[in-house]
Amino acid sequence: AQRVTQPEKLLSVFKGAPVELxxxxxxxxxxxxxxxxxxxxxxxxxxxRHISRESIKGFTADLNKGETSFHLKKPxxxxxxxxxxxxxxxxxxxxxxxIFGQGTTLQVKP
Amino acid sequence: xxxxTQTPRYLIKTRGQQVTxxxxxxxxxxxxxWYQQTPGQGLxxxxxxxxxxxxxxxxxxxxxxxxxxSNSRSEMNVSTLExxxxxxxxxxxxxGLAGGQETQYFGPGTxxxxx
Numbered sequence: 001a002q003r004v005t006q007p008e009k010l011l012s013v014f015k016g017a018p019v020e021l022x023x024x025x026x027x028x029x030x031x032x033x034x035x036x037x038x039x040x041x042x043x044x045x046x047x048x049r050h051i052s053r054e055s056i057k058g059f060t061a062d063l064n065k066g067e068t069s070f071h072l073k074k075p076x077x078x079x080x081x082x083x084x085x086x087x088x089x090x091x092x093x094x095x096x097x098x099i100f101g102q103g104t105t106l107q108v109k110p
Numbered sequence: 111x112x113x114x115t116q117t118p119r120y121l122i123k124t125r126g127q128q129v130t131x132x133x134x135x136x137x138x139x140x141x142x143x144w145y146q147q148t149p150g151q152g153l154x155x156x157x158x159x160x161x162x163x164x165x166x167x168x169x170x171x172x173x174x175x176x177x178x179x180s181n182s183r184s185e186m187n188v189s190t191l192e193x194x195x196x197x198x199x200x201x202x203x204x205x206g207l208a209g210g211q212e213t214q215y216f217g218p219g220t221x222x223x224x225x
Contacts, residue, residue, distance in 0.1 A: 032211035043113075044200065044216040051211075086153065090211045096143045096158025096166050096204070098214060103152060 002027045004089050006101035013077050014109050021072040021104050023061075023087030033063055033070040034088040034098070044086070047072075057081070077108045111137055114203050114217035122223045128189040131220045133201035135182050141165075141206030142184040143214060144176060147198040156199075159184050160206045188222075196224045 003026045013019055025031060035047040048056045050063040050070060061072045070087060087101040115134045123129050135142050143166075144156040155168040159178035176186040182203075188195055198221050202214035 034213070036216075043218045046213050046215070049213060092211060094166060096141050096160065096206070096214075097155045097168070098143070098145075098153075098202075099155070100145075100153040 002031075002089060002091060002094070002099050004087050004099050004101040006085075006087055006104045008104045009102070010105045010107065012107040012109065015079055016076050019072075019074045019077045019081070019106065019108075021085050021087075021106065023070045023072065023101060025068050025070065025087075025089050027068075027089060027091060029091055029093065031089045031091050033061070034090070035059070035061055035070075035072050036086045036088055036100075038084045038086070040083070047085070077106075079108045079110055082106055082108045114201060114215055116199075116201055116217040116220050118220060119218065120221050120223075122225065123191050124225050125191055125193060127191050128187060129191060129222060130185055130187045131199055131201075131222075133184045133186075133203075133217060135184070135201075135203030136215055139203035139205055139215075140182050141204045141212075142178060142182065143202045143204075144184070144186050145200045145202065146170075147200055147219070148196075153200070156186065191224045193224050196222060198222075 005024045033050045037047045038044045059074045086103045088098040117132045141160045143158040158166040162178045178184045198219045200219045202216045204212040
């Protein structure tokens with residue numbers, strides 16, 4: 001079965017500290033992995049996807065097929081990074097369907 | 111381009127009633143997916159429509175249905191509402207290209223409260 005796991009419900013760090021939001025997935029084929037972010041009172045929006053290999057707002061994520069992980073990292077957290085982060089998976093065999101993890105709330109303290 | 115819009119933004123219904131939610135995708139997008147978001151279950155896929163046809167369906171009872179119009183606008187309907195249907199319903203649009211691994215763009219959601 002296709003599944004996405006985000007083991008941490010809440011991650012609390014101080015401003016300037018490194019951040020790593022964990023995401024593990026189970027899928028036997030070639031998935032496309034995404035990180036979506038939801039800031040307070042805003043809609044869910046794409047942060048990055050692995051195929052684009054971009055760095056958005058200082059965040060990066062590397063797909064590790066051996067460990068089936070797609071962890072989100074940022075070297076220096078900012079207060080404005082406080083939000084809910086969702087890891088999601090899509091597959092060519094499941095058109096139009098994103099499978100989401102349970103989400104991790106990132107709290108960046110001043 | 112204008113983003114995905116959803117109407118209404120808030121709804122209060124009572125058990126046993128039915129409800130219809132509407133979603134207008136980004137101009138040019140032909141695929142619309144629907145999700146239910148609850149604190150307990152998180153984000154769960156309901157179904158996806160492309161060119162007025164349901165292409166994919168999640169594990170929800172038949173009380174949940176949808177349709178898509180020729181202008182790509184989509185509606186979802188929930189009949190015989192139950193308390194557990196209280197949730198934020200999100201729709202997302204994408205171009206609907208073959209292969210299915212596109213970025214989906216989300217609307218603000220419709221918050222449904224069933225009393």
